[in-house]
Amino acid sequence: MTQDEMKKAAGWAALEYVTAGSIVGVGTGSTVNHFIDALASVKDQIKGAVSSSEASSIRLQELGIKLFDLNEISEFAVYVDGADEIDPSMAMIKGGGAALTREKIVAAVAERFVCIVDGTKTVDVMGQFPLPVEVIPMAREYVARELTKLGGQPVYREGVVTDNGNHILDVHGLSITEPVALEARINAIVGVVTNGLFAERGADVLLVGTPEGVVKK
Ligand SMILES: O=C[C@H](O)[C@H](O)[C@H](O)COP(=O)(O)O
Structure with missing residues (x-):
């Protein structure tokens, strides 16, 4: 199984956390791109998305998913995003794609942070990734x-x-x-x-794509 296949598996597994009629918080990166593809398959059942980057906004719009400005909404249930590293306390390093600030802002408004990664991103102690x-x-x-x-x-x-x-x-x-x-x-x-540490507000759910399937933590 390739790393991208593990990312895809995690991205599609996050659909389980998307509820009908909701606005979904969407992160940035290659793993999230798979989640956006998954979200497009249920686009008629959701209100739309709030995006954390210009890149994700473009992809969401291309797939016909309505975008909301964060200033228009006071709360939403779920934010889905990848990570560069995640430790056992669910703290993360993010920002490999330079989207960390908007990601942290959108995540702050969400009730739950669902982190989607492939199996190479889970570590005991963070810092190997700059x-x-x-x-x-x-x-x-x-x-x-x-x-x-x-x-x-x-x-x-x-x-x-x-x-x-x-x-x-x-x-x-x-x-x-x-x-x-x-x-x-x-x-x-x-x-x-x-900075790219998401520790004060870490992940609430972790979905790890592995050759054995998606492991939930
Ligand atoms: O700025 C980028 C984001 O924090 C990404 O979520 C992070 O870099 C993981 O990206 P990828 O899913 O491409 O490994």
Whole structure:
């Protein structure tokens, strides 16, 4: 079974959490793209979606799924998104596709976060995947120096501008044993828009695509 087949299996399994007549929160990335395909198969039974990126919005619209602005809705039941790593406490690293800030905002409004990953993304301790940090462009080098003081090695993701017009630093060399504390610590650096740790608000449901089928945690 390929990694993409495992992503597809997890993406389609998330349909179980979509209820008739609802607005669905939709994340970003290659795993979510499979979920969007699945969502299109029930598009006549849902109200529509609220999206976390320009890329997902385009895909949702191409498949005929109505988009809602987050400012139009005060609550919705389920947000479905992938992750770059997820630990046993259901804390995640996200932002490999640079969509972390809008993802965190949409996730904050959802009652439940359903995380869909392939089997390579579950880890005991996060940090092998470099932690993305979205920064205001003029603060990039200042924030990089502050992240170095925390023990990481930040690398500017050259050529990438986020949907919000900002830059990304990928922080290598972290061993993230206290994700809630580190998320808050990095967000407190002036110039940081948000960081890719989703720990304070982690996943509520985890669906892992494996060669043996989709495992739910
Ligand atoms: O910014 C991107 C998102 O956080 C993605 O959810 C994450 O990078 C996982 O993406 P993929 O499903 O493509 O591995």
